[in-house]
Structure formats: C-alpha cells, structure tokens
Amino acid sequence: MSDFEPTIVAFFCNWCTYTAADLAGTSRLSYPHNIRIIRVMCTGMVDPQYIIKAFLEGADGVLVSGCRPGDCHYINGNYKARRRIKLLKEILPQFGFDQQRLRLTWIGASDGIHLAEIMRTFAGQIKALGPSQTKLKMVI
Amino acid sequence: MTITARIDMREQNPLEALQQFFAGILKLEDITAILVPQRLPTKNTIMPTLVTDASFLERVDPLAPSFPMNAARIASRLTRKPMGGKVAAVLRPCEIRAFIELVKLKQARREDILLISVDCLGALQNREYSKFAEQNGTESTLRFYKNVIGGNINEMEGVEFATACKACEYPVSENADIQIGLYGMKAGESILVKSQTEAGDHILKKMNLSEINEPPSRQDAIKTLISQRTGYRDEMFVKTREASDNLDKMTAYFSSCVNCYNCRVACPVCYCKECVFVTDVFNHDPYQYLQWATRKGIIKMPTDTLFYHITRLAHMSTACVGCGQCSNACPNDIPLMELFRTIAHKTQKIFEYEAGRSLDEKPPLSEFREDEFKEVVGID
Numbered sequence: 001m002s003d004f005e006p007t008i009v010a011f012f013c014n015w016c017t018y019t020a021a022d023l024a025g026t027s028r029l030s031y032p033h034n035i036r037i038i039r040v041m042c043t044g045m046v047d048p049q050y051i052i053k054a055f056l057e058g059a060d061g062v063l064v065s066g067c068r069p070g071d072c073h074y075i076n077g078n079y080k081a082r083r084r085i086k087l088l089k090e091i092l093p094q095f096g097f098d099q100q101r102l103r104l105t106w107i108g109a110s111d112g113i114h115l116a117e118i119m120r121t122f123a124g125q126i127k128a129l130g131p132s133q134t135k136l137k138m139v140i
Numbered sequence: 141m142t143i144t145a146r147i148d149m150r151e152q153n154p155l156e157a158l159q160q161f162f163a164g165i166l167k168l169e170d171i172t173a174i175l176v177p178q179r180l181p182t183k184n185t186i187m188p189t190l191v192t193d194a195s196f197l198e199r200v201d202p203l204a205p206s207f208p209m210n211a212a213r214i215a216s217r218l219t220r221k222p223m224g225g226k227v228a229a230v231l232r233p234c235e236i237r238a239f240i241e242l243v244k245l246k247q248a249r250r251e252d253i254l255l256i257s258v259d260c261l262g263a264l265q266n267r268e269y270s271k272f273a274e275q276n277g278t279e280s281t282l283r284f285y286k287n288v289i290g291g292n293i294n295e296m297e298g299v300e301f302a303t304a305c306k307a308c309e310y311p312v313s314e315n316a317d318i319q320i321g322l323y324g325m326k327a328g329e330s331i332l333v334k335s336q337t338e339a340g341d342h343i344l345k346k347m348n349l350s351e352i353n354e355p356p357s358r359q360d361a362i363k364t365l366i367s368q369r370t371g372y373r374d375e376m377f378v379k380t381r382e383a384s385d386n387l388d389k390m391t392a393y394f395s396s397c398v399n400c401y402n403c404r405v406a407c408p409v410c411y412c413k414e415c416v417f418v419t420d421v422f423n424h425d426p427y428q429y430l431q432w433a434t435r436k437g438i439i440k441m442p443t444d445t446l447f448y449h450i451t452r453l454a455h456m457s458t459a460c461v462g463c464g465q466c467s468n469a470c471p472n473d474i475p476l477m478e479l480f481r482t483i484a485h486k487t488q489k490i491f492e493y494e495a496g497r498s499l500d501e502k503p504p505l506s507e508f509r510e511d512e513f514k515e516v517v518g519i520d
Contacts (some may be wrong), residue, residue: 049416
C-alpha cells in the first residue's frame with residue numbers, strides 16, 4: 001500500500017513541544033502533513049481516553065509530547081503522562097494494537113529542529129506499519 | 141499481640157455460632173452498629189444490613205453462596221464522614237480489598253470501622269443463587285458450608301460457582317482486623333477467631349474467648365486452596381487473552397453489549413460521581429451519528445461500546461480486586477470479569493501494585509518516580 005498516508009494525532013504541551021512546533025514553523029522547517037496537532041496545557045492532562053478514542057476513530061499513530069524531565073510548567077505533569085503511556089502500552093497490545101503506534105517524547109521549546117526530525121521519523125515508521133485495523137473496519 | 145481463639149458450634153451450626161459472636165461484638169461499648177449480611181425475612185435474599193440492636197441478628201448469614209453486591213460501596217457510604225459511632229463490618233475478603241482501594245481513593249475512611257472477614261467459601265451467580273436457595277435458605281447455606289469445607293470448591297449440587305470465585309486467590313483476608321476462620325477447622329465443630337491488628341486485639345480481649353493455637357491444618361488447607369484457584373486463574377488468563385487479541389475478536393467479545401453501564405455501577409472501585417460516559421459529552425448531536433456512518437458506510441448503534449470498555453480498563457484496572465460483580469451485573473452475560481482480571485493482572489504487575497493489599501501503597505496513577513519507565517520515552 002504505497003499510497004497510504006497515515007493519520008497521526010499528536011498531543012503537544014502548550015509550554016514546550018507546542019512552542020517548538022511554533023518555532024519550527026517560524027523557522028520555515030517542514031515536517032510531514034500527516035500529523036494533526038492538538039494543543040493541551042500539559043501532557044499530564046492527556047487522559048487515556050483521548051488516546052483510546054483517537055485509535056478507535058482510526059488514527060494510525062498517536063504521539064504525546066511534553067517538556068523534558070524537570071522542565072514541566074506544572075512541575076510533574078510529564079512524569080504522570082509517562083505512567084499513563086506505560087499503562088496504555090500494556091493494555092492496547094492485548095487487543096492487537098501495535099505498541100509502536102503510541103509514542104511519548106520530550107521536546108523542549110527551543111528544539112524546533114529536533115521536533116521536525118521526530119515528526120519525520122515517526123511518520124515514516126507508521127507508514128511502514130501500514131494502516132490501523134480501526135481505519136479499515138467497523139468499530140463497535 | 142495476636143489473639144487466636146475458638147468458638148464451638150452447637151448442633152453443627154456455624155451460623156448460630158457467628159450470630160452469637162456478632163451479638164457479643166455489638167454489645168461492646170466500642171461498637172455502635174454492625175454491618176452484616178442477613179437473610180431478609182420476606183424472601184430468600186441475602187443483603188447487607190446495618191444493625192444496632194443485637195436481637196435483630198437472628199438471620200445473619202455471611203456464608204451463603206450469595207453475593208448480590210460488593211458491600212465495600214456500602215462501607216464507603218457509612219464511613220466517608222464521621223458517623224458518630226463505630227461500625228463493625230462483616231465483609232468478604234474481596235470486599236475488604238475493594239474497601240482499602242476506596243480508602244486510598246479518598247472515598248471512605250478507615251477510622252470508624254472495624255473490619256471483620258469470614259473465610260470466603262465462594263458464591264454462585266445471582267440468578268443461580270435464587271434457584272439454589274428457593275426452598276429453605278438457611279438449610280441450603282449449611283449444605284453449602286459442608287460442601288466447600290469438604291473440599292468441593294467449584295460446584296454445588298451441579299451448579300458451578302461464579303467464575304470470579306473459582307479464580308480467586310484471596311479466600312482469606314490478611315487486612316481484616318478480625319479474621320473468622322473456617323478452612324482447616326473441623327466442619328461442624330468449631331470456627332477460629334483471630335485478631336490481625338491492634339484494633340482487633342482490643343475487641344477480642346474484651347470478649348473472653350477460649351484461646352487456642354492456630355491448628356497447623358489451617359494454613360495447609362488455605363495453601364492448597366490458593367494453589368488450586370491460582371491454577372484455574374492462569375488457565376482463564378490464557379483463554380481470555382486468546383479470545384480478545386485482535387479487533388475482530390474484541391468486537392465479538394462485546395457484540396452483545398447494550399451500553400447499559402451496569403458493570404460500572406456494580407464495580408466497587410469505579411468511584412466517579414459522574415462518569416464521563418453518562419455526561420453530555422456522549423450525548424452526541426444527531427448529525428454526528430450521520431457523519432460517522434457516512435465515513436465507513438456503517439456504524440453499530442449504540443456507539444462507543446469498545447471505547448467505554450477500554451477506557452474503563454485504563455481508568456480502573458489498576459484498582460480491580462476481581463470480585464466479579466461486573467459479570468454478575470451484565471444482562472447479556474458478557475464475561476467481563478475474565479477480561480478485567482486478565483488485563484488488571486498485567487497492569488498491576490508493571491507498577492508492582494496489588495489492589496487491596498496495603499493502605500501504604502499509593503494507587504499507581506497517583507504517584508510517579510523520576511527514574512522509571514525510560515523505555516517508553518523517545519523515538520529513534
């Protein structure tokens with residue numbers, strides 16, 4: 001399926017990764033258009049249900065990205081996010097989701113270049129994995 | 141100091157011995173009320189009752205194979221604020237474990253409650269129980285007691301126990317203040333009473349019971365029982381994993397779900413006052429359904445079934461005590477407990493957590509460490 005273009009939902013924290021995405025934009029860096037960014041105030045507010053919903057609605061990949069350890073605007077939201085991602089990486093594979101489809105990264109506000117690289121790598125990996133089953137089939 | 145004592149039965153009747161013991165506790169100054177399962181006078185139904193007058197303990201029956209609800213919820217209602225007295229609660233081990241989870245989730249308080257657990261003999265599914273106890277409730281409980289203590293731990297007169305009970309490796313509570321022992325005691329002769337905390341000691345000291353040493357046969361009997369149950373549980377895990385390991389199988393697993401959310405209502409640890417799934421967030425606009433249907437040409441109604449179940453797994457599986465009330469509450473007999481326990485076993489393991497084990501361990505999603513799970517971060 002060479003013409004497959006994945007849909008990737010990305011939850012970016014307002015203070016670091018979203019700012020990095022802004023920086024990438026103002027620096028005229030390009031990254032794949034497959035990524036739909038949702039700005040959240042902190043990765044610590046990304047309830048597992050948002051990620052589950054994204055997958056069940058047919059997202060091929062979900063990326064959660066926040067501040068580097070120690071940089072969280074709310075002190076420890078990113079550590080809480082890490083536990084939730086760990087939890088989901090344990091639950092979702094049981095139902096046949098490849099755990100590579102769910103990723104967590106830390107990207108600082110000044111890392112525009114890094115952000116563009118990560119986006120390219122992730123989009124490439126998801127493209128290689130092929131479309132998610134939830135995209136092709138009816139989900140009850 | 142632990143106090144271990146024996147209570148002898150009259151006419152081989154453990155219910156009468158328990159009734160006397162509970163009456164004794166209720167008469168103590170320290171205890172204002174007792175929460176205990178009783179057979180209701182009008183029908184052969186067992187329900188938790190809150191009793192302040194010892195003369196109303198005649199129909200006490202914590203041994204019946206009836207488990208209509210997880211009474212941890214009731215205990216939480218009674219203790220969420222000071223009640224102006226102390227209540228003794230007679231609970232099953234899984235109810236105590238759920239209660240401990242609720243205390244940690246700030247839905248109950250441990251201060252005004254004395255936890256008493258009776259060794260759990262297991263239970264039948266709700267509708268099986270009403271058939272089983274139709275004729276003579278009390279007499280059926282005595283038959284059941286002898287059956288289980290005699291070693292028959294999976295079925296009673298041709299009726300299988302609830303799967304949750306067959307797979308339960310916690311038949312004896314380690315966290316109760318007072319443990320009432322049946323396993324490893326001679327059936328029809330005596331029961332064991334043992335304090336496991338200071339509060340338990342304090343109560344038993346006042347009761348002038350005949351102290352004994354715990355018979356060695358008891359620990360052996362418990363060990364054998366747990367290993368049988370664990371074996372059954374592990375087989376169940378394998379079967380359940382196999383039955384749910386891709387999207388098609390998940391769809392089949394939940395195909396008869398009608399989104400009634402009874403499993404959430406019956407779950408003792410699903411504590412949100414307002415679950416997101418019953419809020420306006422899920423009161424979608426009519427055009428939204430049409431849009432969804434147009435995308436793939438078809439959607440199943442009602443929608444969001446898998447979304448609900450997987451979200452509940454993410455929200456609650458680390459607190460799941462495996463009581464099986466979700467399966468009991470399902471109108472369409474979906475094996476919910478099996479799936480919940482299978483996932484919960486894994487999710488509790490990754491956080492080195494066990495629901496209901498200890499008040500000192502924080503719920504896994506309410507804490508974190510700086511140095512952990514580095515493998516989930518980053519994209520190479």
